[in-house]
Amino acid sequence: MVAVLTGDIINSREGNVSQWLDILKATLDKYGQTPHQWEVFRGDSFQLVTTPKQALLAALHIKAAIKQNESYDVRIAIGLGEETHSAKKVAESNGTAYINSGEAFEALKKQTLAIKSDIPEWDQPLNIMFHLALLTANNWSSTVAKVILTVLEHPTKNQKDIAKLLGKSQSNISEALKRGGYEEIMQLNNYYQNQIIKL
Template sequence: MRESADFVGVVTGDVVSSTSAREPGLVQETLSRVLNDVSCANRSGMVRDFAVYRGDGFQGVVTPGDALRVALHIRMSLLAEFRRWGEKKLDVRMGVGVGRVDALGDSPGRSRGEAFLLSGRGVDELSVKPAEKRRLAVRTPWEPFNRALVPQCALFDALASGWTERQSRAAGLALQECGTERRIGELMGVGQSTAHQHLAASGFWAVEKFIEYYEQWVRELVSGEERSHG
């Protein structure tokens, strides 16, 4: 177990309604594959790769500025798979926590610190009002920033709930920074214009603004904390 006092981003989540899926084993298999792909695609931002626990739960540790982008990459990639199967009830619930870490273990449950506590609280918050179908919560040590993110997370959830398989996949590939729309189209087996249409229909431009806002403020807030304790 590595000792650390640095800031990290912790992404904790689970698959919603996985026990009611037609093939629960396929859900777990797909979850493991997607998490591995996301860890590899975001290698520069990974502190500890994602691991699956308790069947449909997962957790990974990333740099603070990358935490939201990585979380949304997971959601988009899994939604694409669930939509492809026709499993409309399946979704992903995630809590993103940013804070200091006291001890960084090599697997979920073996780490301690503010970031892990906040990430877990985020997941817990999402089950309080199930009728709202909230799927994303971001918690940090900075309460004004947390309050600003609540409506943004809610708007993202509302947007993502209406995505088709192709819209989810196109958005996930764009977050993976696969390059141009031509390249995204090649990976999806469609033309550039069709890839563009999928991204436009998903409202991906708004997702990018959400991520940019988060990245800018997290980096400034973390930098300010480090300077004040330096």
């Protein structure tokens, strides 16, 4: 089983493409190599294939990276399933994971994150939880997004280390994580990872 993330940048036509494109590519690069595991296409769309366990964290990681600039956000659909054909380019690979990801992406209306597997009753509670988490995550300020991004990219560092990295006080870091609902979102990720085992 694999996870396929299909996404695009919200407000990509505003401002300058350089404000988000390099950041997006650098983030996707942490999950594999282009074009086999990820690709940016049609200007502001992208696809990433990763492990089901890593999928939600990858989506949140991309969101935090893009939201460092308050003009932008990202919509992402996670599709879980089989990969029946692995091509040199991710956009040419195939299987139920790709189909589920595409269908979930097409169904995104006002939501910016959704998941689809072959088991609708498995998807439903997770999508409700995602929607609740987005009430906070969609409102991350650039400061909060940068702190969350730094924590995600340095999982072994404590708040003191993160404060040093960003040139802020530890209380600033703590406050930003609280405002961004970081702890609750990590609880959601743990729950999601435990659910994956049941699929």
